[in-house]
Amino acid sequence: MADRVSSSVDKSQNSVTISYLSQREAVEIQDLLTGTLGFSIDQLMELEGLSVAASIAEVYRSSDCSRVLVICGIGNNGGDGLVAARHLCHFGFKPSVCYLDCQPKNPFTGLVTQLESLSIPFLSVEDLPRDLSKEFDIIVDAIFGVLSHGEPRRPFDGIIQRLASLNCHDHTHKRSPAIVSVDIPSGWNVDEGDVGGQGIKPDMLVSLTAPKHCAKKFGGPHHFLGGRFVPPSVAAKYKICVPAFHGTSMCARIEKTSHDDIAAQREKYVSPEFLKDHVMVNPIDKFCKWLEDAVNAGLPQPRNFALSTADKNGKPSSRMLLLRKVDQDGFVWLTNYESRKAREISENPCASLLFFWGGLNQQIWRQVRVEGTVQKTSDEESEKYFHGRPGGSQIAAIVSKQSTVIQAKHLLDQNYEELEAKFSDGSLIPRPENWGGYRLKANLVEFWQGLPSRLHDRFQYSLKEVDGKQVWHVDQLAP
Numbered sequence: 217m218a219d220r221v222s223s224s225v226d227k228s229q230n231s232v233t234i235s236y237l238s239q240r241e242a243v244e245i246q247d248l249l250t251g252t253l254g255f256s257i258d259q260l261m262e263l264e265g266l267s268v269a270a271s272i273a274e275v276y277r278s279s280d281c282s283r284v285l286v287i288c289g290i291g292n293n294g295g296d297g298l299v300a301a302r303h304l305c306h307f308g309f310k311p312s313v314c315y316l317d318c319q320p321k322n323p324f325t326g327l328v329t330q331l332e333s334l335s336i337p338f339l340s341v342e343d344l345p346r347d348l349s350k351e352f353d354i355i356v357d358a359i360f361g362v363l364s365h366g367e368p369r370r371p372f373d374g375i376i377q378r379l380a381s382l383n384c385h386d387h388t389h390k391r392s393p394a395i396v397s398v399d400i401p402s403g404w405n406v407d408e409g410d411v412g413g414q415g416i417k418p419d420m421l422v423s424l425t426a427p428k429h430c431a432k433k434f435g436g437p438h439h440f441l442g443g444r445f446v447p448p449s450v451a452a453k454y455k456i457c458v459p460a461f462h463g464t465s466m467c468a469r470i471e472k473t474s475h476d477d478i479a480a481q482r483e484k485y486v487s488p489e490f491l492k493d494h495v496m497v498n499p500i501d502k503f504c505k506w507l508e509d510a511v512n513a514g515l516p517q518p519r520n521f522a523l524s525t526a527d528k529n530g531k532p533s534s535r536m537l538l539l540r541k542v543d544q545d546g547f548v549w550l551t552n553y554e555s556r557k558a559r560e561i562s563e564n565p566c567a568s569l570l571f572f573w574g575g576l577n578q579q580i581w582r583q584v585r586v587e588g589t590v591q592k593t594s595d596e597e598s599e600k601y602f603h604g605r606p607g608g609s610q611i612a613a614i615v616s617k618q619s620t621v622i623q624a625k626h627l628l629d630q631n632y633e634e635l636e637a638k639f640s641d642g643s644l645i646p647r648p649e650n651w652g653g654y655r656l657k658a659n660l661v662e663f664w665q666g667l668p669s670r671l672h673d674r675f676q677y678s679l680k681e682v683d684g685k686q687v688w689h690v691d692q693l694a695p
């Protein structure tokens with residue numbers, strides 16, 4: 217029997233092997249599960265829907281992305297969607313359901329009743345808002361599953377087209393909702409993928425039981441496995457090779473498995489195009505907007521940047537710092553005034569900052585270079601920053617003669633503990649004179665945005681004097 221199996225195997229860089237099922241195999245497995253193995257359809261749907269909801273909750277926080285639209289088709293994939301909607305509600309999300317076959321005699325009346333009892337709104341296709349991006353943070357595509365074949369007919373074709381068009385960012389920089397496909401991106405060929413290239417491009421795919429062949433073409437950042445019910449006999453028969461589920465988890469992340477896939481994933485590094493007519497007049501406003509985007513996207517430590525300085529001989533050095541403040545007066549960070557960077561700034565006040573927001577799994581892919589001159593913040597300002605820091609950080613700033621050679625770390629610890637005891641009564645910790653802020657006043661700011669075409673966008677703002685006034689001049693640079 218095993219030699220009949222055509223599931224293909226893909227080896228990743230870290231040697232995890234993933235197998236893929238053909239449509240025929242996937243259907244056979246379903247028949248086996250609901251036949252000799254004694255599962256009911258309801259049971260499978262419960263477990264699959266739970267995996268979908270659990271995968272979504274792994275990636276998206278209900279506090280930031282609560283508005284979920286679950287679009288359910290008429291088959292079992294739609295049933296998975298209904299179950300997922302119920303769990304998402306219990307997980308703190310606010311799902312709405314567009315059930316494409318909400319007839320009184322539909323097979324999932326029980327699920328519909330359960331969703332209604334949770335006051336989950338049901339929307340018809342006609343009720344759907346014109347602009348889905350305004351109303352929803354996440355859209356779950358549970359329209360077609362492994363049984364799908366041929367061209368989708370009405371009303372499925374229209375809704376699939378709407379989801380496909382959401383992937384194309386419009387020129388207003390609106391963030392599209394994340395699309396999560398259940399098992400198969402609807403409209404894709406189960407074995408061949410998005411044949412015409414015009415289909416849905418989900419951000420997340422939750423493969424059930426095992427990924428199907430089309431999942432090799434999935435280019436989004438989040439691929440999960442759900443459906444934790446496959447007995448070893450079935451896994452062995454179909455040579456299913458998938459990541460292990462950990463602990464009690466109902467989902468497991470599937471890492472990218474080949475250079476091709478990673479290339480496909482890179483195609484998703486799509487921040488909206490930075491068109492010339494969207495260039496703001498003031499680069500600081502633009503920077504604040506991009507920083508806000510990075511914060512909203514949940515990127516780790518978006519305020520970190522690299523500061524590059526150079527000594528009097530032009531010898532450069534870089535280090536990471538934390539941005540404390542940014543406004544029209546400049547970019548502020550806090551540090552030790554006797555550190556290497558401080559010495560270099562005193563010799564040469566020209567410096568450069570570099571921010572980067574993105575990562576392999578992110579849709580934001582941006583960097584900002586800022587150049588200018590640096591000066592210390594006023595004593596008054598530094599004083600305010602210092603006392604705004606946690607007590608431990610204030611003591612550490614006193615104890616550490618930053619960038620100097622130390623004989624033994626434990627002497628610092630000892631010094632720290634002594635001061636901690638001294639100030640344990642809550643008395644004011646005095647700011648050391650060698651600690652304070654620096655402010656870089658920009659004269660050049662360059663925004664770089666990665667685009668799938670590799671012809672990335674670059675806009676450079678430089679200060680120019682016009683009629684005795686300093687004004688920002690904008691140039692577009694070749695990538």
Ligand SMILES: Cc1cc2nc3c(=O)[nH]c(=O)nc-3n(C[C@H](O)[C@H](O)[C@H](O)COP(=O)(O)O)c2cc1C
Pocket residue numbers: 520533534535536537538539549550551552555556557558618619
């Ligand atoms: C993410 C990150 C953030 C940092 N933030 C600061 C900071 O805000 N101020 C600071 O003095 N050092 C910070 N550091 C430590 C610096 O990178 C550096 O080691 C230290 O300032 C001494 O640099 P220097 O010898 O070039 O003066 C940070 C390090 C990292 C990795």
